[in-house]
Amino acid sequence: MIKKLVLVVAALAVMSVNADLVTVDIESITEGTYSTIDGIGASFAQAFEGQTVSGSDLIGVPTSLTLDMDAGEGLVVDYWGSSNSILPRINNQGPLVMLLDDEADMLSWRMGFADNPGEEIYFDFYTADGVFIEQKQVALINDYNDYYLTLSSAFQGVAIHHNTDAAGLRFQNFSYNTVPTGPVSSVPEPSVVVLMGISLLSMAGFYRRKK
Numbered sequence: 001m002i003k004k005l006v007l008v009v010a011a012l013a014v015m016s017v018n019a020d021l022v023t024v025d026i027e028s029i030t031e032g033t034y035s036t037i038d039g040i041g042a043s044f045a046q047a048f049e050g051q052t053v054s055g056s057d058l059i060g061v062p063t064s065l066t067l068d069m070d071a072g073e074g075l076v077v078d079y080w081g082s083s084n085s086i087l088p089r090i091n092n093q094g095p096l097v098m099l100l101d102d103e104a105d106m107l108s109w110r111m112g113f114a115d116n117p118g119e120e121i122y123f124d125f126y127t128a129d130g131v132f133i134e135q136k137q138v139a140l141i142n143d144y145n146d147y148y149l150t151l152s153s154a155f156q157g158v159a160i161h162h163n164t165d166a167a168g169l170r171f172q173n174f175s176y177n178t179v180p181t182g183p184v185s186s187v188p189e190p191s192v193v194v195l196m197g198i199s200l201l202s203m204a205g206f207y208r209r210k211k
Contacts, residue, residue, distance in 0.1 A: 022102065024174040026086065031078045035069045037086065042174060043099045046072030046088055048130070048157060056093045056163045062130040065099055065157045081144065085170035092168025095161035103128055103154040106177035112144030115167040123149060126157035140165060146173070154179045 025040035037044040046053050050063030053072035073089035075096070088094035107123075120137040127133060133153050163169055 019105075019180050020178045022100075022104075022176050022178060024176075026077065026084045026172075026174070029077050029084060031084075032076070033089075034075050034077065036067045037075055037077065041101050042176075043067055044075060044086060045069065045097050045099075046075065046095050048097055048099075048126075048159065051097075051159075053095055056095065056161060058095045058097075058124075058159055058161045061132060062126060062157065065126060065128065065130045067097065067099055080170055081172070083172050085172050087168065087170055088163070092170065093163045093165065095159060095163070096171060097160070098158040098174070100156045100158070100176055102176075103156050103179045104176035105152070105154055105179050106148060106150045107158060108146065108148035108173075108175050109171060110144060110146050110173040111169050111171050113142075113165075113167045113170070115142075116140065116165050117142040119164055120162070121160065121165075121169070122162040124159040124161070125151055125153075125155040126159070127154065128156040130157065140169075144170075144172075 022041045024042045026037065029037060029039060035045065045067035047058055047068045048062035048064070049066040049068050050060055051068065051071065052059040072094050076087040076089060077084055078087070079085070086096065088096040117140050119140050121140060123136045123138060125133040125136070133151065133155055136149050138147055138149070160171075
């Protein structure tokens with residue numbers, strides 16, 4: 001009986017899943033103006049197919065999570081501070097959409113500069129099928145700051161818009177936490193090993209007493 005319990009617990013340990021933190025690489029992109037940007041980990045444009053750029057906002061909903069190469073006035077990449085920045089035109093106030101390489105439940109990034117701290121910029125999240133999940137509003141903080149958002153549902157598309165900051169915004173250092181999709185790890189965490197050992201000892205003692 002104990003041998004069976006050992007096998008069951010070991011199987012559960014193998015079934016443990018984990019999530020990966022993906023850092024989007026835009027450092028290898030040369031400075032310049034683009035209609036779309038293909039970074040490692042995510043791609044960028046100013047709208048998804050089915051959406052229209054109107055100033056700093058987006059009109060409509062995506063017909064698919066395909067980047068629209070012809071939307072808006074394009075994106076600019078240049079170096080600022082310690083890393084490359086993405087600047088959505090016009091005046092660094094245009095919308096910016098991201099298509100992640102994988103589904104995620106957390107997004108982090110760095111942005112600045114905010115001449116109007118307290119004003120809100122909108123983040124719309126979409127499933128891998130382009131279905132709208134929810135909108136989150138982020139209050140701007142003066143200067144350059146790190147931000148993050150978490151969702152209870154998996155998303156793969158993000159639309160950033162309603163940027164009314166007088167100075168415009170630069171976006172840097174995007175990363176996201178991928179959603180676990182299945183049994184991917186055969187090495188359990190140390191805490192899991194300890195708990196399994198305690199459980200097995202308790203069960204062994206119980207069956208000895210019962211005998």
